[in-house]
Amino acid sequence: AQTVTQSQPEMSVQEAETVTLSCTYDTSESDYYLFWYKQPPSRQMILVIRQEAYKQQNATENRFSVNFQKAAKSFSLKISDSQLGDAAMYFCAYRSIGGATNKLIFGTGTLLAVQP
Amino acid sequence: DGGITQSPKYLFRKEGQNVTLSCEQNLNHDAMYWYRQDPGQGLRLIYYSQIVNDFQKGDIAEGYSVSREKKESFPLTVTSAQKNPTAFYLCASSITPGQYNEQFFGPGTRLTVL
Numbered sequence: 001a002q003t004v005t006q007s008q009p010e011m012s013v014q015e016a017e018t019v020t021l022s023c024t025y026d027t028s029e030s031d032y033y034l035f036w037y038k039q040p041p042s043r044q045m046i047l048v049i050r051q052e053a054y055k056q057q058n059a060t061e062n063r064f065s066v067n068f069q070k071a072a073k074s075f076s077l078k079i080s081d082s083q084l085g086d087a088a089m090y091f092c093a094y095r096s097i098g099g100a101t102n103k104l105i106f107g108t109g110t111l112l113a114v115q116p
Numbered sequence: 117d118g119g120i121t122q123s124p125k126y127l128f129r130k131e132g133q134n135v136t137l138s139c140e141q142n143l144n145h146d147a148m149y150w151y152r153q154d155p156g157q158g159l160r161l162i163y164y165s166q167i168v169n170d171f172q173k174g175d176i177a178e179g180y181s182v183s184r185e186k187k188e189s190f191p192l193t194v195t196s197a198q199k200n201p202t203a204f205y206l207c208a209s210s211i212t213p214g215q216y217n218e219q220f221f222g223p224g225t226r227l228t229v230l
Contacts, residue, residue, distance in 0.1 A: 043224050047219075091159070103174070106160075108156060
């Protein structure tokens with residue numbers, strides 16, 4: 001079974017600085033999808049960025065980018081020019097391709113604080 | 117605006133009572149999901165439905181039941197058999213299972229057992 005591990009329960013960053021959140025996963029599959037979701041205090045889950053495992057190029061969405069290391073099974077999220085609104089819980093998630101469901105497997109989350 | 121609504125936002129239940137959490141979407145999505153979130157844990161899948169009148173158990177289905185009579189609606193019933201129901205419940209939907217489509221989440225329902 002696939003598992004997702006986020007080893008940093010909490011992180012802190014100064015406004016305008018850069019922070020990297022770590023995520024590792026375990027799978028025997030060769031193709032899959034990886035996601036980062038943001039959950040602000042409102043608790044609404046918001047998709048931040050996604051990566052297809054068969055794409056070598058790292059995904060980027062404005063200030064958010066990933067460092068996808070398939071061999072190491074690592075999928076870290078980099079937030080550049082951090083803003084106060086980035087403060088939230090961040091979840092890394094995995095999904096198989098071609099499975100019977102669209103089931104997401106989540107990590108335990110990293111709580112990011114942004115200091116003014 | 118299109119989206120997913122969940123009601124109520126907060127729900128209190130006495131022990132031994134069944135309660136039903138509502139989830140409605142107007143995104144015309146085929147698939148719908150129920151997740152449970154506990155402190156210190158990620159989201160865990162309770163039930164999912166790929167099509168009307170069909171649904172399957174997820175990882176933690178015991179003590180829960182669902183129905184999918186309409187494409188737009190996927191209510192979750194927390195029964196008295198659920199030993200520890202206090203949690204945050206999130207509903208999600210996606211266009212088609214088995215393809216790459218992101219899951220859109222509702223705002224959630226916080227259930228507390230008194």
